[in-house]
Amino acid sequence: DTGVSQDPRHKITKRGQNVTFRCDPISEHNRLYWYRQTLGQGPEFLTYFQNEAQLEKSRLLSDRFSAERPKGSFSTLEIQRTEQGDSAMYLCASSPRTSASGTSYEQYFGPGTRLTVT
Amino acid sequence: LAKTTQPISMDSYEGQEVNITCSHNNIATNDYITWYQQFPSQGPRFIIQGYKTKVTNEVASLFIPADRKSSTLSLPRVSLSDTAVYYCLVGGDSGGGADGLTFGKGTHLIIQP
Numbered sequence: 001d002t003g004v005s006q007d008p009r010h011k012i013t014k015r016g017q018n019v020t021f022r023c024d025p026i027s028e029h030n031r032l033y034w035y036r037q038t039l040g041q042g043p044e045f046l047t048y049f050q051n052e053a054q055l056e057k058s059r060l061l062s063d064r065f066s067a068e069r070p071k072g073s074f075s076t077l078e079i080q081r082t083e084q085g086d087s088a089m090y091l092c093a094s095s096p097r098t099s100a101s102g103t104s105y106e107q108y109f110g111p112g113t114r115l116t117v118t
Numbered sequence: 119l120a121k122t123t124q125p126i127s128m129d130s131y132e133g134q135e136v137n138i139t140c141s142h143n144n145i146a147t148n149d150y151i152t153w154y155q156q157f158p159s160q161g162p163r164f165i166i167q168g169y170k171t172k173v174t175n176e177v178a179s180l181f182i183p184a185d186r187k188s189s190t191l192s193l194p195r196v197s198l199s200d201t202a203v204y205y206c207l208v209g210g211d212s213g214g215g216a217d218g219l220t221f222g223k224g225t226h227l228i229i230q231p
Contacts, residue, residue, distance in 0.1 A: 042205055042221030091161050109161025
C-alpha cells in the first residue's frame with residue numbers, strides 16, 4: 001500500500017532563497033491539499049486541488065507561495081524569497097472522494113517536509 | 119470565530135476509556151465531523167468520520183447528538199501509544215469551499231501508566 005509521499009523530508013535554506021517541495025498523493029485520489037504547521041499549532045490550510053484545478057487558496061497565502069498540480073497527479077509547492085517566518089512543517093494530504101453535497105474530508109497525510117530558513 | 123472548540127489537554131491512564139468532546143454550534147446541514155490523530159513529527163492520521171448518531175470502527179467510536187452541535191470521540195481502553203494530539207474538524211463542500219479545513223490547536227491527550 002503506497003501512501004502519500006513527500007520530498008524532501010528536510011530542507012535547510014538561507015533567507016532569500018527559493019525552495020520547492022514535491023508531493024505524490026495516493027494514486028486514485030483526485031483531491032490534494034497543502035498545509036503548513038508550526039510548533040504547538042494545528043495544520044494551517046494553504047491550498048487544494050481537485051485533479052489539476054487549484055480550487056482554493058488560503059487568504060493567508062502570500063504571493064511568494066505558489067502550487068501546481070500539472071497533470072492531476074503529483075504537486076509542487078514553491079516558496080520564493082524565503083523568510084525565517086516560513087520555517088515550518090509543510091504537509092501534503094490527499095482525499096479519495098468528493099460528493100455533490102459534501103466532501104468526506106477523509107484525508108491521508110504524508111510525512112511532511114520540515115523547512116528551516118536560516 | 120473558531121468553527122470548533124475542544125479542550126486543550128486531557129490526562130488519563132492506561133486501560134481507561136477516554137472521551138473527547140468537540141463543540142461545533144454553527145455546523146451546517148451538509149457538514150461532516152471528522153477526527154484526526156497526530157503524533158510528533160508526523161502528519162495527522164484519519165481516525166473516524168460521522169454525520170449523525172453513532173459511528174464505530176476498529177479504533178474509536180464517534181457519538182453525535184441529534185442537534186449535531188457537538189460530537190464526542192471515544193477511545194476504548196487507551197494505551198500509552200494513544201498519547202497524541204486529537205483534532206476535530208467540521209466541514210463539507212456546501213458552498214464553504216475549504217473553510218472546514220481548519221484544524222485548530224486540537225486536544226493534547228496524555229496517557230499515563
